[in-house]
Amino acid sequence: MHRSRSAPLVPLKTLFETKRGKVVPLPPRLARLYGSLRLPLSRAHPRVISNFVTALDGVVSLNTKGHASGADISGFSAQDRMVMGLLRAIADVVIIGAGTLAADSLGVWTAAAVFPQLADEYRRLSKALGKSEAPLNVIVSGSGKLDLRLPVFVSGKVQALVVTTAEGAKQLLKRGIPDSVEVRAIGRSGSAISARAILDDVCRVHPSKLILVEGGPRLLGHFYAEHLVDEQFLTLAPQIAGRDIGDRRPGLVMGKAFAPGDALWGTLTDVRRGSSHLFLRYSFPESSDGMK
Ligand SMILES: NC(=O)c1ccc[n+]([C@@H]2O[C@H](COP(=O)([O-])OP(=O)(O)OC[C@H]3O[C@@H](n4cnc5c(N)ncnc54)[C@H](OP(=O)(O)O)[C@@H]3O)[C@@H](O)[C@H]2O)c1
Secondary structure (H helix, E strand, C coil): CCCCCCCCCCCCEEEECCCCCEECCCCHHHHHHHCCCEECCCCCCCEEEEEEEEECCCCCCCCCCCCCCHHHHHCCCHHHHHHHHHHHHHCCEEEEEHHHHHHCCCCCCCHHHHCHHHHHHHHHHHHHCCCCCCCEEEEECCCCCCCCCCHHHHCCCCCEEEEEEHHHHHHHHHHCCCCCEEEEEEECCCCCCCHHHHHHHHHHHCCCCEEEEEECHHHHHHHHHCCCCCEEEEEEECCCCCCCCCCCCCCCCCCCCCCCCCCCCCEEEEEEEECCEEEEEEECCCCCCCCC
C-alpha cells in the first residue's frame, strides 16, 4: 500500500510527556499541532539532539535510487515534517554527513524548506528564541568530495560550514569555495573525524545552545560512540520496509556496534501519536567520563 502524500496535518496526540526542561514558546498553531515542547538546556555545554524516522523493522533508508530519503520511510508524513521543521526552527545548528546531502542534494536544512506550510510559524518561533537567521548547516565529509554548486552552498538561504580533513579541504579549494561557505580542516586524512572535534569546531565558529544532528546513520554512529547524543527524537513509521540479504539498507546507526559489550540504553521521555505514526523521545545519560 502507498501512503498518500497529502495526508492531512492533524494535531499529534500526546500520550506521555516529559516534564524536564523549559517550555519552548511555540506560536499557537504549532502548539496546537505538536502540543507542549520542553527542552532541558544547559549553560555548560550545548545540547545535542538527533532526529530520525525509522520503519517498524528499523530501516532508515530504502537505499534505492529516487527513494533514499527519510520521506520514503515516513510515507511523506506531514506530521513528521512538522516535527522536523519544529526542531530545525529551535536549533542553532543542523549537522549532516555527506551521504545525507547526496540523498537530498537539492535540500537546505531549514524549517521552512522541510515544511513550507508552516514557514511563518517557524519564523515566529525562531524570532521568539532570539534567532535572526536559519540554523548553520554543517556538512561533514572526510573526502571533501562535495559539489559546491548545490543549493545548501549557493542558494543564500543558509550559511554552510564544511567540516573535513586536510586532504578534503585541499580538494574543495581546488574547485573554488563560494563566499557563503566556510571550510574547516580538522581531521586527519584517511580517518574519521571525531564527533567531539566536530562539535568543538562548530561551537567555535557558531556558539550554540542546541545542535541538531540529522544524520545519516554513519555520522550518528560517531556521535553515539562518543556519548555525545543527549536525546533521540525518533518517528516510528508504520511500515515494514524489509531488507534483501546484502542490500545494505541502513538502520539508525551504521559503522559502530555497541551491544552487547557497550550497549547504549535510553530512557523513554515522551510519546505522541499521529494516526499510526509514533513520535518518540529518548534521553541518553551523559558520558561517565565527563566528555561533555
Ligand atoms: N530516516 C532518516 O531519518 C534519515 C536521516 C538521515 C539520513 N537518512 C538516509 O541515510 C542515507 C545516508 O546514510 P549515510 O550513513 O551514508 O549518511 P551520512 O552519515 O550522512 O554520510 C556518510 C558520509 O559522511 C561523511 N562522514 C560521516 N561521518 C564522518 C566522520 N565522522 N568523519 C568524516 N566524514 C564523515 C563521510 O563522507 P565522505 O565519504 O565524503 O568522506 C561519509 O561517507 C541516505 O539515504 C539518507 O536519506 C535517513
